[in-house]
Amino acid sequence: MSKPPRLQGGVSWSTSVLLALICAAAASVVVALVTWSPTPESLAAPQADRGTIPIQKQPFDDAREVELTVLEGPSGQLLATSSGTLTSSTCVPGRAVQSGEAFATVDEGPVVALATKTPAFRDIEISAAGMDVAGLRSELARLGLVDRAKAAGEPATAELIQQARKLAGLDIFDATPLSLPRAAFAWLPAKVVTISSCDVAVGKMISAGTSLATLAPPVVRAGIGGTPVDALPGPRVFVLEEARLNFVNGQELTPRGLARLLSSDSWATYRQTDGEVPIVGQWQLRAPVDVASVPASTIVTTGGISCVSVSGLPQTVTITASSLGKTLVTFEPTDWPKAIDVTPSSGFSCA
Numbered sequence: 001m002s003k004p005p006r007l008q009g010g011v012s013w014s015t016s017v018l019l020a021l022i023c024a025a026a027a028s029v030v031v032a033l034v035t036w037s038p039t040p041e042s043l044a045a046p047q048a049d050r051g052t053i054p055i056q057k058q059p060f061d062d063a064r065e066v067e068l069t070v071l072e073g074p075s076g077q078l079l080a081t082s083s084g085t086l087t088s089s090t091c092v093p094g095r096a097v098q099s100g101e102a103f104a105t106v107d108e109g110p111v112v113a114l115a116t117k118t119p120a121f122r123d124i125e126i127s128a129a130g131m132d133v134a135g136l137r138s139e140l141a142r143l144g145l146v147d148r149a150k151a152a153g154e155p156a157t158a159e160l161i162q163q164a165r166k167l168a169g170l171d172i173f174d175a176t177p178l179s180l181p182r183a184a185f186a187w188l189p190a191k192v193v194t195i196s197s198c199d200v201a202v203g204k205m206i207s208a209g210t211s212l213a214t215l216a217p218p219v220v221r222a223g224i225g226g227t228p229v230d231a232l233p234g235p236r237v238f239v240l241e242e243a244r245l246n247f248v249n250g251q252e253l254t255p256r257g258l259a260r261l262l263s264s265d266s267w268a269t270y271r272q273t274d275g276e277v278p279i280v281g282q283w284q285l286r287a288p289v290d291v292a293s294v295p296a297s298t299i300v301t302t303g304g305i306s307c308v309s310v311s312g313l314p315q316t317v318t319i320t321a322s323s324l325g326k327t328l329v330t331f332e333p334t335d336w337p338k339a340i341d342v343t344p345s346s347g348f349s350c351a
Contacts, residue, residue, distance in 0.1 A: 165184065
């Protein structure tokens with residue numbers, strides 16, 4: 001029987017082969033240990049691939065870019081209602097004047113602007129009735145000075161005349177019999193007007209009927225012409241140049257909102273371009289709602305009802321918006337899940 005060949009140094013050939021294999025294996029282990037490192041969290045499989053998706057609330061105001069529609073009336077003038085010396089004035093071209101505001105003083109008596117449907121044409125006494133009385137009551141009610149529930153055709157009452165005299169700067173009891181003089185207010189053609197020019201300087205003698213200011217065409221109405229049919233319900237505001245303008249009936253600006261509009265750069269541009277440059281802002285919910293962003297594939301719709309799978313069970317959702325494969329949904333206020341299933345089970349139904 002022949003012996004294994006020996007190499008120099010007395011080591012057999014088979015022993016050398018064994019040592020070489022051991023060294024190669026050890027080297028592989030070292031390489032593996034040197035090159036292995038944990039997978040970075042950013043590269044790890046997303047939680048969506050592990051069976052569930054966490055639900056996180058985020059605010060959503062459903063903002064829509066809309067154009068404001070404006071209806072203007074004919075231009076006019078703000079006329080003095082008494083004679084004397086113009087002792088003060090707040091007149092500034094471009095300034096907005098609101099109904100119920102003291103605009104100037106004549107012999108230190110206030111000139112209060114008031115927008116009524118019918119201009120004053122007589123002194124109003126208790127039990128007087130007519131369009132002028134109805135218009136006065138309606139405007140004082142809007143200003144919060146008398147009961148809005150009073151019938152429009154009801155004759156003038158002591159309360160109505162007293163509140164009107166108080167607003168006009170007149171002593172509420174210094175009249176026998178109690179009445180409201182025709183000169184108590186300067187008539188405005190709209191709830192808010194813009195001054196085009198100032199016609200009398202302070203210190204000048206004036207008479208009743210003198211033009212204190214020329215008015216730009218008044219804005220009769222400003223609001224949203226048409227609302228998107230898919231808009232979320234709820235009170236909204238019109239955001240213009242970071243100012244939040246409120247609506248009186250969901251679509252028409254309040255007098256205060258209108259006044260802020262008339263003081264904006266957007267309005268100045270609109271006027272300078274004769275309406276060629278529209279007034280554009282964000283029409284959004286006054287109070288944002290909570291929503292969650294989920295993949296569209298997680299939503300199932302059955303019989304007009306949409307839902308997601310939570311631990312295999314259906315939970316109803318309301319779809320608010322969708323974009324780029326993601327859908328914004330909201331749950332019942334007291335029933336927000338912590339997570340939803342990535343893939344609803346076969347045959348899953350919202351019923």
